[in-house]
Amino acid sequence: MSFAASPSTTIMKAYRGKLPLSVISVIVCAFAFLALLYTERLSFLSSNPILKSKSCARKAAVVKASDHQPAEENLEIPEIDDRFEFDPEECDITRGKWVFNRSINPLYNDSSCPYLDRQYSCVKNGRLDFDYRHWEWQPDDCNLPRFDPERALRKLRGKRLLFAGDSLQRNQWESFVCMVEWTIPPEKKSMKMGKVRSVFKAKEYNATIEFYWAPFLVESNSDIDVLDPKKRILKVDSVAKHSKHWEGVDILAFNTYVWWMSGLRLKTLWGSFANGEEGYWELDTPVAYQIGLKTWANWIDSTINPNKTRVFFTTISPIHTRSEDWGRNNGLKCFNETKPVMTKNLWGSGSDKTMMGVVTDVVKKMKVAVTVVNITQLSEYRVDAHSSIYTETGGRLLNDEEKADPGRHADCIHWCLPGVPDTWNQIFLTLL
Ligand SMILES: *[C@@H]1O[C@H](CO)[C@@H](O)[C@H](O)[C@H]1NC(C)=O
Ligand SMILES: *[C@@H]1O[C@H](CO)[C@@H](O)[C@H](O)[C@H]1NC(C)=O
Ligand SMILES: *[C@@H]1O[C@H](CO)[C@@H](O)[C@H](O)[C@H]1NC(C)=O
Ligand SMILES: *[C@@H]1O[C@H](CO)[C@@H](O)[C@H](O)[C@H]1NC(C)=O
Ligand SMILES: *[C@@H]1O[C@H](CO)[C@@H](O)[C@H](O)[C@H]1NC(C)=O
Ligand SMILES: *[C@@H]1O[C@H](CO)[C@@H](O)[C@H](O)[C@H]1NC(C)=O
Numbered sequence: 001m002s003f004a005a006s007p008s009t010t011i012m013k014a015y016r017g018k019l020p021l022s023v024i025s026v027i028v029c030a031f032a033f034l035a036l037l038y039t040e041r042l043s044f045l046s047s048n049p050i051l052k053s054k055s056c057a058r059k060a061a062v063v064k065a066s067d068h069q070p071a072e073e074n075l076e077i078p079e080i081d082d083r084f085e086f087d088p089e090e091c092d093i094t095r096g097k098w099v100f101n102r103s104i105n106p107l108y109n110d111s112s113c114p115y116l117d118r119q120y121s122c123v124k125n126g127r128l129d130f131d132y133r134h135w136e137w138q139p140d141d142c143n144l145p146r147f148d149p150e151r152a153l154r155k156l157r158g159k160r161l162l163f164a165g166d167s168l169q170r171n172q173w174e175s176f177v178c179m180v181e182w183t184i185p186p187e188k189k190s191m192k193m194g195k196v197r198s199v200f201k202a203k204e205y206n207a208t209i210e211f212y213w214a215p216f217l218v219e220s221n222s223d224i225d226v227l228d229p230k231k232r233i234l235k236v237d238s239v240a241k242h243s244k245h246w247e248g249v250d251i252l253a254f255n256t257y258v259w260w261m262s263g264l265r266l267k268t269l270w271g272s273f274a275n276g277e278e279g280y281w282e283l284d285t286p287v288a289y290q291i292g293l294k295t296w297a298n299w300i301d302s303t304i305n306p307n308k309t310r311v312f313f314t315t316i317s318p319i320h321t322r323s324e325d326w327g328r329n330n331g332l333k334c335f336n337e338t339k340p341v342m343t344k345n346l347w348g349s350g351s352d353k354t355m356m357g358v359v360t361d362v363v364k365k366m367k368v369a370v371t372v373v374n375i376t377q378l379s380e381y382r383v384d385a386h387s388s389i390y391t392e393t394g395g396r397l398l399n400d401e402e403k404a405d406p407g408r409h410a411d412c413i414h415w416c417l418p419g420v421p422d423t424w425n426q427i428f429l430t431l432l
Helices: 009-014 023-038 149-155 167-181 285-303 353-364 376-380 420-431
Strands: 060-062 079-081 096-100 135-139 160-165 189-192 197-202 207-213 233-235 251-254 266-269 281-283 310-314 370-373 386-388 411-415
Touching: 135 420, 149 167, 149 420, 160 167, 167 197, 167 207, 167 251, 167 310, 167 411, 167 420, 266 285, 281 285, 285 353, 310 420, 353 370, 370 420, 376 420
Parallel strands: 160 207, 160 251, 233 266, 251 310, 310 370
Antiparallel strands: 060 079, 096 135, 189 197, 197 207, 266 281, 386 411
């Protein structure tokens, strides 16, 4: 089953006919999807002690004197600290592999970071295999510098950074906050969590790291009180209600994808008429997405001064609900996976290439340069790193009965923290 499915023929073509979808499976998926999205809640009353400062490991880059150096020469290879030399323009971070390294440890864990949602705190929720926390993304052509919290905070001095989008963007925001917050003593930081807007402040730096909830970026009747996918109506031509909260921000990081992928055609509305929501029209998913993203792009182009504001867009976070995608025919979605898939260029049905193409097209034509944080390929391999059954539903942890039924209840959309979104932020920081 796949959330990425749309019955439209255009999309089916992109799947090369890999997805036989009965109407029933679409409906089941839509409900499972709804159940997952209902777990959008905040639980942050943890009062665990703040992590003590520890030194941040530096990664030394190996500089090749020549690409074709014969091995027998056995020359000394000079080592340099590449943290400030890394040039994202020179290195394609989408190509690479995950390397296991037991001696690397995340900068935080789900007991040490007080701001983690229960939706992402897998170990606290009972996950017993920890290997998923020791993989590092190794691009083919360069070394990705480790995330340096002090460097991140220096870059944000006097600035507002705002992540806007859906729960995957909140996944990334919480990862970012957790990676920097432990370096700041309690009296020099604050957090205000809200249903729509949350703000973390690093007082000494006069910096904020904020999150704004807008799952479609454009307006919909399902932004705050989440509705059944069949009842959702998107105002594809309007972002105003959300965008007024984005004005004046120095660094904007957006995403939107998974909410469009309910498997149904999307009810959309534009303009403003007396018949209100009754006047909707159903569009194929990529068409609605294109109009919605174009609306967002027009707001950026007409409002943002690129000399003052940086704009980022995070690409598709893969959904791992079809274990056949990575060659496990008797699997239950991502449940019980403990290792990344090593198949080069693995690309599953949970990352829709047509939708990716829409992002490419829209961004390419924008006046304001948008930096794409392309996390899709590297995350595709990480079938082992989702919240799976170590998550919550309706404000409580899954009970034993639900845990015993991963086919229905495993969350293969969101990611455990610490985990894969830490790598997204590692990349994001190099682009900042
Ligand atoms: C593993 O990580 C440690 C600590 O950062 C580092 O010293 C070591 O070189 C890494 N090993 C490999 C094989 O990358
Ligand atoms: C989390 O981090 C704290 C502080 O570094 C450490 O004491 C604790 O053992 C860690 N817990 C887990 C489950 O790794
Ligand atoms: C703090 O940052 C804000 C922008 O986020 C700026 O308007 C304000 O002047 C800064 N204050 C100080 C004391 O630097
Ligand atoms: C941005 O800066 C450049 C160079 O200083 C200037 O030519 C341009 O007009 C500025 N753009 C805006 C929108 O202020
Ligand atoms: C999960 O994996 C373990 C170890 O590989 C295996 O023994 C167990 O049967 C698996 N459980 C299910 C439900 O597939
Ligand atoms: C992201 O990277 C993939 C390859 O990994 C590529 O196919 C896709 O076009 C890229 N997306 C964007 C928006 O640049």
